[in-house]
Amino acid sequence: MGLASRKGKRRQHSAVLPIIDSSQCTYCKKCMKWCPADAIIQDNGKAYIVADKCIGCGECIATCRFDAVKYNFNADEGYLQKSMAEHACGAVIDKPGKCFYFNVLINMTQNCDCLVRSRTRN
Structure with missing residues (x-):
């Protein structure tokens, strides 16, 4: 993945879109402000990502201070592997x-190494 352009990396992750853990979301709206696709909306006082609008850029993950936004690694990982x-x-x-x-x-x-927070020490 390291040799791919930013657009290429975004395309590779497009099947592994982020999701918001509503139990950790404080609805600070920071992810909504940073989302270039306006894919994050309010749902019952929490942020919610509209998958059809999401472009998989990860801006929401980078801006959330409460670790409420995570990649959904249960999505079609076959697409990610093929794309890489x-x-x-x-x-x-x-x-x-x-x-x-x-x-x-x-x-x-167990998660993608592009998420520094997901790294574990053995």
Whole structure:
């Protein structure tokens, strides 16, 4: 995912949209102000993300001080994995014989590593 553009990363995460935990939402409206798609509305005194309008940018996650906004990792993870593979292929397809690949797995998390809060220590 690291070689993808910002737009590409947004596209990769588009199937894994954020959700709001209403038990942690204080309805401070900060996420609503920062949402570029106006996808967050008020529902029973709490913020609510309209999935059809959400573009998956993660601004709401970055601005929530109360950890009420989280990615819904139970969504279609197959799409995310396929999209990441397609972007990786696009980054190296015009560089035959010029790439070296190695994998190292350290400090694995159950959630996406783009969320600093989700990192755990082993």
